[in-house]
Amino acid sequence: MLVSFSLKNWKSYKEESELNMVADRSRQHTQTLASNPYYRGLKILPVAAVYGGNAAGKSNLFSALRYVQNFVTNGEISSFTTGVQPFLSKEGRKEPTSFSIKILVKQPKNVKNLNPSRGSKQTELIYQLDFKLNQVQVLSESLSWYNSKQEKQQLYSRDAKGTVTFSDKVKDFIGDDRILLEACAKGTGPRRLFLTNTVNQQLSIFQPVYDWFKNYLRTADNSTEYLGVGPLMNNQTYCDHFSDILKSLDTGIEEIKLESVDSSALGLPPQILEEIASSIGKNSMVQLVNHAQGEIAPLQIFIISKKTKDNQDNEENNIEDNNLLIQRVQTYRRGLPLGFNNESTGTRRLFELLPIFLSLWNNEPCVWILDEVEREFHTGLTRKILQEFLNSCTEDTRTQVLINTHDLMLMDQDIFRKDEILITERDRKGVSHLISLGEFAGIRNDLDLRNSYLEGRFGGLPEFDDTAFEEAVEDFSLQAKEQSSLKPEADKPDERGKKEGC
Incomplete structure (x- = not known):
């Protein structure tokens, strides 16, 4: 499951923004929250619905997740560039882009437990992958895991020179594989993650993390043909x-x-x-x-x-x-x-999307990213599909869906918790900001979120310049009329010829 994802200097996100899937202390829809006995008190949301005006940054958030997935699973984008897309400004092009993703990963039975501090093997562990890069190379990379107290334990780190440093506990854990891992580190190219290279070199120590990106994170956008x-x-x-x-x-x-x-x-x-x-x-x-x-x-x-x-x-x-x-x-x-x-x-x-909805309804362990899920659908149909999924969620469910939407009829506390609704807003400098409704104080459980949103309480509304819009429309109309008047009149039949033809 996705626990959290943060990005900085990616497309319209200049400053650090975070998509946090950890539930707050709200008592809304608690039966749908996923949990794990090893991480006591940690509850994970099954859904996130991202709202905002056009070009506010909704799709850019999901494109960052798709980029991270592709970079982890496929390695370098090309021989010349990492393919990263920084914020469009002089400062943005100079600054590195950074990603941090925290995930709850199932531990395969045939893989030795990476948690050396406990004798019993855990079925799931939380990992965090951080990396920073520019157009030319990976500048830093680290992989960590979290113990039962949710304390971060670093496994390895990598610097801009490509040097990989393993933690002391990992050195004891990897044993004879240390020589192979160090050789793999030296052979990792500047536009590739060390994590990716270990899997490509058939070293399975970090395989569960890689497999999560490859097999459990699934994306579908407007150009996807759903081959299921x-x-x-x-x-x-x-x-x-x-x-x-x-x-x-x-x-x-x-x-x-x-x-x-x-x-x-x-x-x-x-x-x-x-x-x-x-x-x-x-x-x-x-x-x-x-x-x-x-x-x-x-x-x-x-x-x-x-x-x-x-x-x-x-x-x-x-x-x-x-x-x-x-x-x-x-x-x-x-x-x-x-x-x-x-x-x-x-x-x-709907027919094409049904395989995706079936995987949600059947609680298949995965994280689906869906752009504009409501497109071409009646709001009642979209609501029915999402409600069916949420009704099936329990503490043992390992299924999530991330959607961006303009359908305000779904902004309803009968469907979503407050912390499952996020707002994107782009400021006057073109910078996108992401905030959860759970961060707003004083939102009662019976509050009509739609009206509050439309009244501007949460931001994320498009700002129209009415005067400029009316002037632009008027100028366009005048120009169209002028162009129309300059067109030559259709040839009129010669009156004499008309008589001659009679």
Whole structure:
């Protein structure tokens, strides 16, 4: 789980800002908070909803998390740059960018416990990864863990010269691996984390931390095609459940199926089909999504797999389609096929997002980052989806979802705790600031948060210059009229020619 994340000098965040997922002492919705007996008193929030005006910094916050995930799991962005995006100013370009992320990590049974102070092995430990970098190199890096008193215990640190220093307890713990780790430290490039390099060199001491970034932190934004649809649709039981869920959410869909089509439905050249055929294994599949120009929701979803004796149609199709079974998602209303492409954009987007929502409802251990979760959805549908997730959360749940949203109908204490709602605001210098409603004093549990927000109590509202806006619109209208008057009149028919033509 994500415990906290802070950033500094990243895009619109010039000063240090923190997304804190540790619950305060509020008694709201305490049954949804996650806990661990080793860390007594620590309660972790299952959700964070980030509000703010357009360009206030909501997406920039999530892009920082995506950057950290990519930098940890993939290492250097290129041979020439770290790819970091500092605050857009002369000072911002000169100053380093820093990240600090604290996470609750499951400890694999086959990995020796990094906590040398206790004889019993802990199933989960809190780690903190800090690193600072500029466009050229990593300037500092450190990894720490927290004991039962939540005291920080450093495992290693790395300086700008690339020198890695291990703590005394770690030196005793790593034993014979110390020589390999020191060699790995010397071989870590300037645009790569030491943590990443240890895993690449098959040294498993920090593997649980790396695996959290690779397997448990999951992001989805407006450009993501959610490839979980294919495997679920290919299973008839899941397909039936999909139909039931879509029907219950008032989409009008009675049933969804996979229908077989030939290769012409894909509209792909033969050489591309051959490449797809060669890339698909015996028990694997490929999902293709067809979009209309300018649309994000898919028009059609195709699932392609190898034909087998059980599903092949005939020899002619085998030759024509490179021995591929091509199936298209089809929706039915009143017993008749409507066509997925004829469904509303909201229904099509819901269909794509359902695998993500299923992972939330099933409490799959992960942290989902969702941009504009309410886009194309009625507010009642978004509320239903989130409420279903929160109703399933207990102290043992290890599922979280981070959303940014403009849907004020969700700013409701019947859904969220105060410390689960955050506001982003950009000041006159273009600097974004992040604050939790839990930090505001005097917010009663029965307070209408929407009205208070719209009244400006929490900030985060767009500031309009009404005079400048009206003048700009007026100037634009005048310019448009002038341009229109300068256009040559359409050629009028010659009166004489008109008579001659009669």
